Amino acid sequence: MGVKVEPPESRGVSVELLATVDLAGEIDGMEGLQLRMRMVTIEPGGVFGPLHGHAGRPGTVYILQGTITDHRDGVATEYGPGVGWPEDRNTLHWLENRGSVPAVEVSVDIVRGD
Template identity: 40%
Template sequence: MTQKLIPGRLPLAVAATLGLFATATTPALAGECPADQVSADAMAPGAKTPEGVTDEVLASIDLSPKGGDWKGNALRLRKLVVQPGGVVPWHAHDARPANILILEGTITEYRSSCKVPIEHKAGEVTAEFGELAHWWKNNGENPAVLYSADILPPMAHDADAM
């Protein structure tokens, strides 16, 4: 089944995956680190600058009106397109939780807590939170399209938080 994309509208699969409405099905969990490969500081920091990737903020909500600990935070939804050979640089998620949907293509994650790279395929979702630092590279032949929903902490700038 082909989905018609309407400007300003999310594809049905994206809306369902991001939990914008309830469905009877649950998206697949993304590739995970094999249990025998999990280790603290298993992967050294990788690429430090983005390469061959576009990062478009589709929507952002200022959470400050909620008060308290929400002041200065924003909930944002982004679309990232990573070209073959492209890189999403090394970054941490200790202060910025995110859910990532791989909509098209495949992409490889190099995670601080895993001794081996993790392959993510279209249709998978991965949660990023806590003591996680990582970088991503498109080792495939086609662009990888990712949707990222994250909470941007105070004092972070969109350009600084890939």
Template identity: 40%
Template sequence: MTGLGEESEPVGFTTERLALADLAAEIGAIDGHVLRMSRTTIAPDGGYAPHSHEGRPELIYVLDGVFTDSREGVETHYGPGQVVSMTNGVTHAIRNLSGKPVTYLSVTVRKP
């Protein structure tokens, strides 16, 4: 049987893996950590100062607008449908220079 609600392959689903983080390599033991999903809006000229993602992997999926991600002097612009991955060894800053709000979803593993 392949009816909906039974354990079987999903019907009508298309899945595309956008990013992946090996949690064991990123944070080691999972005890004391949570998986958090957030929606964030950055106002025009808003931003986040340089910060590290050591032991705090995060994936961002941009919904609306364009922001600038700066890493080691290299600026990359991310817009709707793009994914940004921050893992161990990544120190970066985010800035909204677009003049319009930017909204994104983020998924991160961190201590509460």
């Protein structure tokens, strides 16, 4: 069992929208939803917070560079580079970069369209 750390506010994070696909017409019942791909960069010492969930917004993460620490359920797990983690309706977490180089991830998720 890990030590519980209170999630700080976001800092040192940039997010670039890479692509979206409107799922209406692609898959029955998916009206109003989009498949979204983003590149997220977390600078050394940066935090992607605060604590947030993924109910209604499932996704997956792939780490391109550096290491990202995922905090959930009182446990800190380091990922990268390579396959990261799934984000499902039970995911409640926050992220940080404890390393000395920028950590870069590609995140793909399903979200409500505008």
